[in-house]
Amino acid sequence: MSQNSCCCTSSACCGTPAIQTVSTQLTLKDKLGGWKVRWGLARMDYTMEPGIYAAGEPNETSPVLVSANYKLTFDTLRKHLTGLHCWLLILDTKGVNVWCAAGKGTFGTDELVHRIQETGLADVVAHKKLILPQLGAPGVSAHEVTKRTGFSVTYGPVRADDIQAFISSGYKATKQMRTVRFTMWDRLVLTPMELVIAAKTSLMLFGVLFLINLFAARPFGLFDFVVYAAAVLTGAFVTPVLLPYIPGKAFALKGWLLGMIGTGLIAWAYGWFAPPSLLLGIGYMLSLPPCSAYLAMNFTGASTYTSPSGVLKEMKIALPLIVLSLVAGIILLLIKTFVG
Amino acid sequence: MTHQYLKNVATLAFIAEKCTGCGKCVEVCPHGVFEINEKKAQIITKDLCMECGACAINCPAKAIEVNAGAGCAAAIIWGWLTGKEPSCDCC
Numbered sequence: 001m002s003q004n005s006c007c008c009t010s011s012a013c014c015g016t017p018a019i020q021t022v023s024t025q026l027t028l029k030d031k032l033g034g035w036k037v038r039w040g041l042a043r044m045d046y047t048m049e050p051g052i053y054a055a056g057e058p059n060e061t062s063p064v065l066v067s068a069n070y071k072l073t074f075d076t077l078r079k080h081l082t083g084l085h086c087w088l089l090i091l092d093t094k095g096v097n098v099w100c101a102a103g104k105g106t107f108g109t110d111e112l113v114h115r116i117q118e119t120g121l122a123d124v125v126a127h128k129k130l131i132l133p134q135l136g137a138p139g140v141s142a143h144e145v146t147k148r149t150g151f152s153v154t155y156g157p158v159r160a161d162d163i164q165a166f167i168s169s170g171y172k173a174t175k176q177m178r179t180v181r182f183t184m185w186d187r188l189v190l191t192p193m194e195l196v197i198a199a200k201t202s203l204m205l206f207g208v209l210f211l212i213n214l215f216a217a218r219p220f221g222l223f224d225f226v227v228y229a230a231a232v233l234t235g236a237f238v239t240p241v242l243l244p245y246i247p248g249k250a251f252a253l254k255g256w257l258l259g260m261i262g263t264g265l266i267a268w269a270y271g272w273f274a275p276p277s278l279l280l281g282i283g284y285m286l287s288l289p290p291c292s293a294y295l296a297m298n299f300t301g302a303s304t305y306t307s308p309s310g311v312l313k314e315m316k317i318a319l320p321l322i323v324l325s326l327v328a329g330i331i332l333l334l335i336k337t338f339v340g
Numbered sequence: 341m342t343h344q345y346l347k348n349v350a351t352l353a354f355i356a357e358k359c360t361g362c363g364k365c366v367e368v369c370p371h372g373v374f375e376i377n378e379k380k381a382q383i384i385t386k387d388l389c390m391e392c393g394a395c396a397i398n399c400p401a402k403a404i405e406v407n408a409g410a411g412c413a414a415a416i417i418w419g420w421l422t423g424k425e426p427s428c429d430c431c
Contacts, residue, residue, distance in 0.1 A: 143400040301414050305388070308409035308412075311412065315416060
């Protein structure tokens with residue numbers, strides 16, 4: 001953008017962009033906001049204005065770090081920048097984190113090129129070097145960006161907590177910095193979202209059960225709720241947290257195995273494997289572990305290592321089995337409910 | 341703890357003749373699938389590939405091909421229901 005073109009629609013007006021300085025300390029409000037979106041509350045509105053920001057007191061030789069406009073992402077990055085002087089170029093990813101946005105293409109070559117031009121980055125820094133988060137790479141073609149803007153793209157570490165080490169080592173990432181992990185903590189923070197989705201679906205089911213109860217010889221009650229809730233927790237919480245320790249590779253199989261154990265134990269404790277309640281025991285053993293399996297399978301979307309080809313293969317085998325078992329179980333449960 | 345998903349499913353393909361050994365694939369792969377040996381890239385752990393597509397889009401020599409996408413059950417179901425390519429737009 002020429003220095004004289006005074007369009008005044010953006011912060012890049014008149015060649016002297018008003019660049020906001022950001023703190024590297026998170027406030028209580030930032031932390032609460034992060035906690036809220038982990039539970040799926042107004043998650044898609046947790047955004048910030050794209051553009052250039054300053055951390056510390058950067059000058060024209062300071063590094064430029066590129067990131068996404070999901071506020072949780074931005075907060076995670078800036079809290080690791082204490083003591084550094086750098087520029088932050090925030091792309092418009094519609095409030096989605098870097099990796100997912102790269103998969104969707106919003107953290108992509110076009111948006112990066114556009115943002116470089118719109119912000120007048122070339123007038124802010126004297127060098128031609130961008131540091132992108134490595135997980136942005138599925139959406140960005142480094143050589144294409146260089147061809148279109150003159151800026152070179154270096155991929156930094158996967159995790160923001162390695163950024164200081166990366167910069168101080170002369171922009172070299174170790175293999176460990178380059179490798180994505182999926183620790184128990186990483187998995188744990190993702191489970192609230194799974195639970196919220198499962199709870200929403202469950203509410204619809206409870207509505208149907210309420211109607212059925214009006215005509216039932218054996219209405220659904222607290223015990224039924226407990227065995228169901230356990231199956232949901234198994235699929236959406238226990239399986240994700242214990243993931244690598246559960247036998248098998250397919251997520252559905254892992255969820256089904258734990259679902260069988262959990263449902264089996266509870267049904268046994270309730271005496272549902274003995275004659276008057278046998279239909280109930282078998283009905284739940286057939287219907288609930290598939291629910292755990294399905295919820296566990298959905299966690300592939302949150303995982304950091306499943307390939308689409310693998311998930312497709314898993315689903316082609318697991319889904320028909322899930323549906324068959326579920327339908328058979330529901331039929332037995334309905335017989336028990338209406339016949340008594 | 342290293343996670344292992346299904347084996348022999350990744351669609352990752354590497355055309356060694358085109359490779360210039362620039363190392364961008366090593367830089368972008370989040371699972372260390374590539375290594376540079378004797379100035380050429382080499383696939384060392386194909387079963388760890390999650391088909392994110394970072395290597396292919398960042399290879400200046402177009403030496404890597406992969407059917408990239410999101411490894412997500414909900415995305416695949418969404419694709420089946422809408423008749424479109426599986427995508428993350430469902431969530």
